[in-house]
Amino acid sequence: MSKLTIKSLQELSQYEGTEMGVSEYHTITQEQINKFADATLDHQWIHLDAERAKTETPFGATIAHGYLTVSLLPYLWSQIASIENLKMQVNYEIESLRFNQAVTVNSDVRLRAKLLSVKDLRGIAKARLEVTLEIKDSKKPAFTGIITFLYHFNG
Template sequence: MTDPRSFDTVEALEACVGEELGVSDWIEMSQSRILRFADATDDRQWIHLDEVRAEAESPYGTTVAHGYLTLSMLPRITAEVFTLKPRVAGINYGLDKVRFLAPVPSDSRIRGRVVLDRVLRQKPDTIRVHLTVTVEIEGGDKPACVAEAIALYIVAP
């Protein structure tokens, strides 16, 4: 695992608006992970779980990860890419836009490119960070997902 880019102050993070902050490590999207996600969410569509049927009937020739499983990797991706040192807590605030552009085949690997779009000061101890995360599939022609993610960070004075 690579060390995340570290920001010692909110001002240092603000100075990077518009920049790509970095790229995460590769994440294995194993069939086992897909099965665990299906169990956790009760989303048991055959295209995710039935390897024999997916090989025979799916346009992808294999099972694929749930779109929301791919999306659920965003906290891991962003944590691998950057850290804000005066942060006391980080809270997922929401998403402005999400597009699933390509399926993630089981047993493939994904990684995320993180661009810092905005840093807004909410209160003296709270900032809102807007990021665009592009989730790439190893060897893929197009991204699996592009998401505009928003996080709130409580920062130490």
């Protein structure tokens, strides 16, 4: 499926109730995990200490912070749909987020997104997306949930 280009609330509304697509895979590296730990001041050993994680966790390796995987949503979503002609985009809401499986270091993840609804809030598009972060070669996703973006289109 190729990347969608959407330039208005009306164009976005055409996809309501449909799967929008799937992003490319993104590899979660130890460097990315380390930088996220520094940025969030979350230096728990299960994220940073490879030797200890190998022997003391059921994962056998360090794992990405759950919120690191969530923070990839805008990046991965932009690979599925290019929302253009915008004054502004706002991350509005996350609901029903469930972490289903840990993402070990060097795992490949990708986003699958379905547009649940689009509402017109006086010219602002309120888009609710069902999102699943899939882990390559795993039956269980890293997380599932519903996110909401507000798109302030020009004109």
